[in-house]
Amino acid sequence: MLVAMDEAASNETLAVRLRAICAALPGVTERLSHGAPTWFVRGKTTFATLWTHGHHQDDFPHLVCAAPPGVQAELVEAEPDRFFRPPYVGGRGWIGLRLDVGLDWDEVEEICEEAYRVVAPKRLVQQLDADQAAAGQEGPENGSSTARISSP
Secondary structure, three states: OOOOHHHHHHHHHHHHHHHHHHOOOOOOEEEEOEEEEEEOOOEEEEEEEEEOEEOOOOOOEEEOOOOOOOOOHHHHHHHHOOOEOOOHHHHHOOOOEEEOOEEEEHHHHHHHHHHHHHHOOHHHHHHHHHHHHHHHOOOOOHOOOOHHOOOO
């Protein structure tokens, strides 16, 4: 579902929604990193950061997260108005997703899950797959591609 963002409610809404999405993944913790809400696997490895007021030259709300190899280039080429190469981690293939343009929360959830899968240990990914199978959700174990970011 695509929604337009009202700036007054957007920052709180973004944090609340992303917190719920990321907290549902096994072994995830949240803390501020560089002043921004950031989600970690087992308190160590970052997989997503929310910049509600922008960061550096990217002066708009956005999510920065891990991505599988090659996905960054595909997304930036296919949808440059929504996806970008973020500073610092962009060289490692991470993606930036604008949260003020054509926001689709189902897509954001898929992107966060895929980012998690990129950095999480196999055991936690297997736990996520088992949890999804038990809940009747689609995932890679159930024959569905997890994420929109796998194939734009």
